[in-house]
Amino acid sequence: MGITERRKLEKEIIRKKILDTASQILVEEGYENLSIRKIANKIEYSPGIIYHYFKDKSEIVTFVVEQGYGRILKSINEVPVDTENPEKTIEKGLRQYIELMLQYPEQFRTVLMNDIKSIQEKVNMLHEGVSKDRKSIQQLCRLVELGIQKDKFRDMDIELTAQIIWTSTHGLLSRLILEKNISKQQRERLIAHHFQILISGLLK
Incomplete structure (x- = not known):
């Protein structure tokens, strides 16, 4: 060398x-x-x-968040796409995301439950046009679009649907992390019912 x-x-x-x-x-x-x-x-x-x-603390935090977010995205995108049943891919990907974050709750707090401006600029999800600049939601949009094309999902706004799927799952995960006294059995029941309601809302 x-x-x-x-x-x-x-x-x-x-x-x-x-x-x-x-x-x-x-x-x-x-x-x-x-x-x-x-x-x-x-x-x-x-x-x-x-x-x-x-150059400063803010730049360090930005790079740390990008790394952490990259690991989250990698875990979701590693799920093979079932082109005939996109709803199954959506559930598997988000379940994997939930399981990963339950293993590393502090990483979830740091990356996704922080109101620091430099962090929020990287992870905000609710603005119009988010699917154009957030890789984290692009795959979800593609799966919703695929479900509509396959005539399995109801005709709906793709980006808005992806935003609601993501944020509802994020909300459940936030509570599972904060409410540490929930039994494993109850946690599994909540997750299973969450996806039952979520998927039934997509299907025709």
Whole structure:
């Protein structure tokens, strides 16, 4: 490995260390307790080194959120599409999303239950035209459109339908994470009934 390649690798390692440490602080202590100095202390570098890679705390948070959101999207999009039964793909994908976030509830809080402007700019879902600029809802829109084309779903506004499917699932997940005393049996009943109502609302 040449000097240039080695320096590039070293920079990538330091950058990853900064982002991983910031993510850990966000999850364990919250946004308000994240600072450049705290990151620097944990990774044993000077604050100046961190500013060499990121201009400020907000930029670090933006990259952390993008990474976390990327993992969420990957888990949903890995579900194979059943072209004959798009409703089954919708349920499987969202179930996978729920299961993933129940395993990592603090990541869900950090990425999707935060009112920090720089985070919300990345994850807001309810504005008109969201399907043009949010990968997270594009797949859902395609599945709703497929169901309509297959004459399985009622004719409805595709984007609005995808927004309601996403936000209703997000709402259930939020409560499951916040209400920690719910039994596993009750949790499963709630999830199953959620999808029963959701899918029945789509089908003709």
